[in-house]
Amino acid sequence: MKPIVLVLFVAAGAFAAPSVVLNEYSENELPRSNSLTERAFGLIDGGDVNIHILNLQAVLKDLSERDPRSQALAFGQTLGVLVDLATGIPGDSCASAALINAYAAGVKSGNFSGFRSVLYNFVHQLASNLKLIVKLASNPASVRFSTGPSGNCLGSGRSYQFEAAWDAILSSSSSSRSNNVGATITALSLPPVAQVLEAAGESTSHLLRAVASGYDASAAAASASKALLRAVERIQL
Numbered sequence: 001m002k003p004i005v006l007v008l009f010v011a012a013g014a015f016a017a018p019s020v021v022l023n024e025y026s027e028n029e030l031p032r033s034n035s036l037t038e039r040a041f042g043l044i045d046g047g048d049v050n051i052h053i054l055n056l057q058a059v060l061k062d063l064s065e066r067d068p069r070s071q072a073l074a075f076g077q078t079l080g081v082l083v084d085l086a087t088g089i090p091g092d093s094c095a096s097a098a099l100i101n102a103y104a105a106g107v108k109s110g111n112f113s114g115f116r117s118v119l120y121n122f123v124h125q126l127a128s129n130l131k132l133i134v135k136l137a138s139n140p141a142s143v144r145f146s147t148g149p150s151g152n153c154l155g156s157g158r159s160y161q162f163e164a165a166w167d168a169i170l171s172s173s174s175s176s177r178s179n180n181v182g183a184t185i186t187a188l189s190l191p192p193v194a195q196v197l198e199a200a201g202e203s204t205s206h207l208l209r210a211v212a213s214g215y216d217a218s219a220a221a222a223s224a225s226k227a228l229l230r231a232v233e234r235i236q237l
């Protein structure tokens with residue numbers, strides 16, 4: 001059995017090249033369970049999911065079974081990835097790349113005044129894109145032929161500060177979708193974003209529960225959007 005390598009990015013400290021934690025599972029012991037994040041990922045058409053995304057699902061499941069802070073991160077990241085995977089045609093990585101680059105620039109200069117507005121944009125987009133997950137849960141056909149969230153940026157946001165790290169991981173993948181997901185997860189791991197996700201953890205878990213159980217999730221999505229927006233207003237940089 002070829003080992004399947006799970007990759008977990010941990011944004012360490014204020015800013016560091018993310019460290020990579022590897023867990024190895026053999027193909028027949030890939031963790032399967034009906035955890036909250038796994039059930040939510042069940043909304044995605046399996047034919048669309050490549051090995052990187054499967055790995056990510058396993059990592060997020062692990063994360064979602066740890067302390068409350070890790071759980072909140074896992075819930076928020078699961079939602080972000082579901083937004084990327086909800087539409088039949090992938091969008092681009094512009095918003096994530098802009099956030100990552102602005103954060104890197106802030107760390108370099110010590111001046112985060114430019115970062116704040118980019119952070120607002122990113123969280124506002126995430127909050128408003130939660131409705132794609134609601135559609136995916138209630139009427140998958142309505143998003144199957146639509147295109148994911150797109151910005152308008154050079155190279156569709158494929159190039160960003162963590163590119164070297166992700167290049168190494170995604171080198172075997174030709175899928176632009178993995179590239180999007182990589183940028184999304186990286187952006188959602190930045191410390192200020194992790195704080196936002198932590199503060200919104202209760203609402204995001206309710207949303208995942210609602211979409212996983214097949215109930216109408218629009219109210220839960222609206223609450224999660226509000227919680228994310230409230231959290232980003234309060235963020236201390």
Ligand SMILES: *[C@@H]1O[C@H](CO)[C@@H](O)[C@H](O)[C@H]1NC(C)=O
Nearest residue numbers: 109110111112113114115116
């Ligand atoms: C920080 O950057 C902003 C532009 O993003 C600039 O207007 C401001 O003067 C800078 N502050 C300092 C202390 O350099």
